[in-house]
Amino acid sequence: MILTSAAVIAVGLGAYGLGRVYPPAGPSAGTIAPADRYVSSQVSDADVTLGDTAVPQLMQTDAFELFVHDKNFRALASSPGFQTLANHPQVMSALLRDPQAFASLASHPEAFASLVQAAQGAASLDSQSRQASADLMGMVANHPAAMEAFASHPDALTAVLRNPSAFERYAHDAGAFSGAAGNTPGLLQLARDKAAMGAIMSDSQVFEALSKNGSAFKGLVGNPQSLAAAINSAAAAADQLHVAGISSAAFPVLASNGAAFDKLAAQPQLLSVIAGHSAAFAAMLSQASAFTSFSQNGNAFRDAAVNAAADARLSANAAAFSQLAADRAAMTALQNDPQVFAAIGKNGAAFGGIAGSAPMLSPQLIAAIGSNSAAFSGLASNAAQLSSAAAALHSVDAHSLVASASSAGLLSGGVAQAALGYPQAFAAIAANPSAFAGITQQSAALATLAANQKAFAAIAAQPGLAALVSNPAFSAALNQAGVSQSHSE
Numbered sequence: 001m002i003l004t005s006a007a008v009i010a011v012g013l014g015a016y017g018l019g020r021v022y023p024p025a026g027p028s029a030g031t032i033a034p035a036d037r038y039v040s041s042q043v044s045d046a047d048v049t050l051g052d053t054a055v056p057q058l059m060q061t062d063a064f065e066l067f068v069h070d071k072n073f074r075a076l077a078s079s080p081g082f083q084t085l086a087n088h089p090q091v092m093s094a095l096l097r098d099p100q101a102f103a104s105l106a107s108h109p110e111a112f113a114s115l116v117q118a119a120q121g122a123a124s125l126d127s128q129s130r131q132a133s134a135d136l137m138g139m140v141a142n143h144p145a146a147m148e149a150f151a152s153h154p155d156a157l158t159a160v161l162r163n164p165s166a167f168e169r170y171a172h173d174a175g176a177f178s179g180a181a182g183n184t185p186g187l188l189q190l191a192r193d194k195a196a197m198g199a200i201m202s203d204s205q206v207f208e209a210l211s212k213n214g215s216a217f218k219g220l221v222g223n224p225q226s227l228a229a230a231i232n233s234a235a236a237a238a239d240q241l242h243v244a245g246i247s248s249a250a251f252p253v254l255a256s257n258g259a260a261f262d263k264l265a266a267q268p269q270l271l272s273v274i275a276g277h278s279a280a281f282a283a284m285l286s287q288a289s290a291f292t293s294f295s296q297n298g299n300a301f302r303d304a305a306v307n308a309a310a311d312a313r314l315s316a317n318a319a320a321f322s323q324l325a326a327d328r329a330a331m332t333a334l335q336n337d338p339q340v341f342a343a344i345g346k347n348g349a350a351f352g353g354i355a356g357s358a359p360m361l362s363p364q365l366i367a368a369i370g371s372n373s374a375a376f377s378g379l380a381s382n383a384a385q386l387s388s389a390a391a392a393l394h395s396v397d398a399h400s401l402v403a404s405a406s407s408a409g410l411l412s413g414g415v416a417q418a419a420l421g422y423p424q425a426f427a428a429i430a431a432n433p434s435a436f437a438g439i440t441q442q443s444a445a446l447a448t449l450a451a452n453q454k455a456f457a458a459i460a461a462q463p464g465l466a467a468l469v470s471n472p473a474f475s476a477a478l479n480q481a482g483v484s485q486s487h488s489e
Helices: 005-010 054-059 062-069 071-077 080-086 089-097 099-106 109-142 144-151 154-161 164-171 185-191 194-201 206-217 224-243 248-255 258-265 268-276 278-286 288-296 298-306 315-325 328-336 339-346 363-371 373-380 383-407 413-421 423-431 433-439 443-451 453-460 463-469 474-481
Strands: none
Touching: 054 474, 062 071, 062 463, 062 474, 071 080, 071 453, 080 089, 080 443, 080 474, 089 099, 089 423, 089 433, 089 453, 089 463, 089 474, 099 109, 099 423, 099 443, 099 453, 109 144, 109 206, 109 224, 109 248, 109 383, 109 413, 109 423, 109 433, 109 443, 144 154, 144 194, 144 206, 144 224, 154 164, 154 185, 154 206, 154 224, 164 206, 185 194, 206 383, 224 248, 224 383, 248 258, 248 363, 248 383, 258 268, 258 383, 268 278, 268 363, 268 373, 268 383, 278 315, 278 363, 298 315, 363 373, 373 383, 383 413, 383 423, 413 423, 423 433, 443 453, 453 463
């Protein structure tokens, strides 16, 4: 979403001043899908050294070859600003989600810094915003037509949400609602919309749901455009998940774990493993430290899983681990990424590509994936559909965070408008505020980001390239390949 003119003025963001841009890779570059090659990003920034196997493995991928041999990407990578961004893979991953928003923010450093400062405070609201996401998704999943009708009349919904308990009685007397408009403009306009009123009348229980879960919209009341956008983002996510064959009962769980799902979407093979072996992963996460010893040798885990009943770490869930051991594709993924076990040991709720992030994988999320194993396995093999579902859930998460921060008084004036104008960017910043705070102090990084929106958009358009540049080993791989040594090479 792009800021409106009024919001631009409010935060001091002028016209989008974009300088030199690099065109996307030429036709010869081709397209690399993330499901085609498992790109590991399991180590943290501090773990990456030139001697790590992650670096040479990354350099051997098709995506790396494509990147370093494309003259436009190579020129971009040789700039000091790009090197700074590459040293912060979580920042790189976030900006690729919305290159236009971050390019615009980077071109206005003071406004960007203010937004980062607000996001630092909002980061403490993670639990609250996650619950808001679950409530919002639950309402949209259970009352799709009625909520979309309200989204088409956000002023009417605002009137309801200002005092939802007063409207709860219409859950059992839908006919009376048509005469409840009074002199309220938003309600009067809704009353004239026969289609919208029909959808609401057909599902009057929506009033009870709004009364119970109205807090999910707190902070958006009074901002009709953002209120409608929040509902529409949840509706879009519900549609994506429904098409994938995932049961609606899982929607709230997925919405409240949108950031975790977003990370898993970048590692489809790992998502597929979890989908097929949720019991084994739940056991790993419940006794994380016991699996650290497997981090240096994926074959050791394979051998232990084959004889699960004889291993104290696995015996309590021997059947689940034996089943995992018999799954050749799953074991190959784990053997290629043994650091998954180190990540589990360091943080029982994070592993693989999301190691080093805040605790993400809850037992509820693992259970939701396991209870829809066939659907998630199919989703993991469809890169475009997986990416769309992850983006939709991320959007729900973003709007909930903005709403929670607004209701807590952490956003005011122009900063609030900027956050509502760039909800996904704001949520990404709040997920890693210290890294973004550092970036706002790096003029070269900001200049590179502001001047190369098209280049970053070209990278983001190819999932294989996006995964590559977001990999913690990417910066070291560029140095080892000599890409960052000279502009002339």
